[in-house]
Amino acid sequence: MLNRFSRRTFARLFGSAALAPTALSTFATAASPEATSTAPTERHFPPGFLWGSATASYQVEGAVTEDGRGPSIWDTFSHIPGKVKNNDTGDIADDHYHRYKEDVQLMKALGLKTYRFSVAWPRVFPQGIGTPNPKGLDFYNRLVDELLAAGIQPYCTLYHWDLPQALEDKGGWQSRDTSEAFAAYAGYVAGHLSDRVKYFMTLNEMSSFVGGYSSGRHAPGLKLAPAGVNQVRHHAVLAHGLGVQAIRAHAKPGTKVGLAENANAAVPIIETPEHIAAATKAMREINAGYLTVIMEGRYTDAYLAHAGADAPKFTDADMKAIGTPVDFVGMNIYTPSFIRADDSPAGFARVLSPESYPHMMSPWLHVGPEALYWGPKLAAQIWNIKEIYITENGASSTDVLTPNGNVYDSDRIMYLRNYLTQLHRGVSEGVPVRGYFLWSLMDNFEWADGYAYRFGIHYVDFATQKRTPKMSAHFYREVIARNGLA
Numbered sequence: 448m449l450n451r452f453s454r455r456t457f458a459r460l461f462g463s464a465a466l467a468p469t470a471l472s473t474f475a476t477a478a479s480p481e482a483t484s485t486a487p488t489e490r491h492f493p494p495g496f497l498w499g500s501a502t503a504s505y506q507v508e509g510a511v512t513e514d515g516r517g518p519s520i521w522d523t524f525s526h527i528p529g530k531v532k533n534n535d536t537g538d539i540a541d542d543h544y545h546r547y548k549e550d551v552q553l554m555k556a557l558g559l560k561t562y563r564f565s566v567a568w569p570r571v572f573p574q575g576i577g578t579p580n581p582k583g584l585d586f587y588n589r590l591v592d593e594l595l596a597a598g599i600q601p602y603c604t605l606y607h608w609d610l611p612q613a614l615e616d617k618g619g620w621q622s623r624d625t626s627e628a629f630a631a632y633a634g635y636v637a638g639h640l641s642d643r644v645k646y647f648m649t650l651n652e653m654s655s656f657v658g659g660y661s662s663g664r665h666a667p668g669l670k671l672a673p674a675g676v677n678q679v680r681h682h683a684v685l686a687h688g689l690g691v692q693a694i695r696a697h698a699k700p701g702t703k704v705g706l707a708e709n710a711n712a713a714v715p716i717i718e719t720p721e722h723i724a725a726a727t728k729a730m731r732e733i734n735a736g737y738l739t740v741i742m743e744g745r746y747t748d749a750y751l752a753h754a755g756a757d758a759p760k761f762t763d764a765d766m767k768a769i770g771t772p773v774d775f776v777g778m779n780i781y782t783p784s785f786i787r788a789d790d791s792p793a794g795f796a797r798v799l800s801p802e803s804y805p806h807m808m809s810p811w812l813h814v815g816p817e818a819l820y821w822g823p824k825l826a827a828q829i830w831n832i833k834e835i836y837i838t839e840n841g842a843s844s845t846d847v848l849t850p851n852g853n854v855y856d857s858d859r860i861m862y863l864r865n866y867l868t869q870l871h872r873g874v875s876e877g878v879p880v881r882g883y884f885l886w887s888l889m890d891n892f893e894w895a896d897g898y899a900y901r902f903g904i905h906y907v908d909f910a911t912q913k914r915t916p917k918m919s920a921h922f923y924r925e926v927i928a929r930n931g932l933a
């Protein structure tokens with residue numbers, strides 16, 4: 448075994464390239480504990496760590512009227528002038544619906560072990576409920592087969608914000624019927640894909656799509672009063688719980704069910720016992736409407752007290768469904784929520800960021816790599832979670848395609864390297880993160896920001912649909928090949 452000291456000596460004598468897995472295996476024989484141990488080393492992740500990337504249906508597919516797909520709330524919303532930057536829409540996006548084979552080859556070239564995609568509900572049920580559209584489901588059958596043929600494990604999200612417009616016309620997430628309709632749809636898809644897909648996520652980033660009913664920045668663009676928003680939020684978590692039950696009822700044995708939630712990652716402002724204790728308390732409370740109620744099957748007292756007369760209406764049966772145990776938790780983590788100890792009854796307070804706080808191209812994307820350490824660590828500790836995935840992490844950048852055909856996105860590499868260093872710190876301590884999905888495989892429709900903010904590690908020329916690997920794609924390929932920091 449090459450221990451820490453001998454690894455360094457080895458690198459000094461032979462250069463660090465000699466520590467790449469292929470070179471290393473020449474020296475670390477089968478008898479070496481390093482070859483078989485599941486413990487991460489100084490710069491390596493445990494063997495079998497799942498390196499992935501993610502996209503979502505409306506953001507990449509295009510083909511919005513093809514093969515019987517019904518309209519979604521994002522089709523409607525993006526076509527209202529002024530709702531999306533430059534009035535961009537997802538009509539064509541990355542044309543992934545037609546180019547998925549080429550895109551799977553991009554994944555293969557990166558060495559991806561897994562890929563997280565989402566199913567467009569209105570492709571499978573154009574009206575949201577009722578008669579399914581087999582041609583819609585077929586696209587995902589083809590995609591899954593292509594992934595498996597390339598040796599890439601599919602992870603499937605069932606709802607990434609493209610609600611069938613027909614359901615919105617009946618109240619959308621304001622109606623409890625939508626939660627039931629989601630469960631029926633989720634069970635149907637899992638029933639058909641679970642012979643090949645082993646991991647399903649119910650809903651992606653509930654707070655973001657609930658925002659479509661409060662800030663109006665996302666589809667369907669409503670600005671409800673607090674009681675209405677709280678009810679929408681309740682229907683979202685209920686849909687998750689009913690969805691978990693429906694997937695379990697229809698999927699093949701061995702299928703795992705979870706969610707992809709953008710839990711606020713509480714980060715102690717300084718790593719002292721008092722601030723860490725405050726961050727631990729905060730992690731429960733600042734996620735009370737989403738992850739906490741899902742993991743505990745009840746709203747916290749503070750959440751209900753804060754909502755007062757605007758609290759959501761619910762039954763015991765709702766709460767039981769919401770708290771249905773999950774097999775894993777997916778966390779989308781981009782930014783930190785800095786917390787400090789405080790004398791208030793809550794025992795913690797948020798540390799608001801000064802104007803000078805560094806961010807990526809998207810103004811909201813504050814850089815805080817420690818979020819990838821503290822977020823999963825505190826979640827695992829509070830709720831005794833045994834299997835966590837970072838279902839999204841990544842960065843927007845100005846990304847200029849130079850005349851020599853390269854994109855030197857050093858800022859994205861800086862971001863990724865620092866976040867992965869913190870992830871490695873957690874995994875080394877035993878935080879049960881089993882995989883990481885980089886957002887995103889390629890530039891795509893960034894919701895209300897249209898195509899203005901690029902998150903991909905492949906540059907997409909939207910006029911020609913040409914994909915070009917950015918420097919960050921080369922960086923990520925190296926990380927995957929080493930199964931470690933690069």
Ligand code: NOJ
Pocket residue numbers: 503506651652779839886893894902
């Ligand atoms: C989270 C969302 O799930 C995804 O759709 C979005 O593009 C990224 N964050 C970046 O904003």
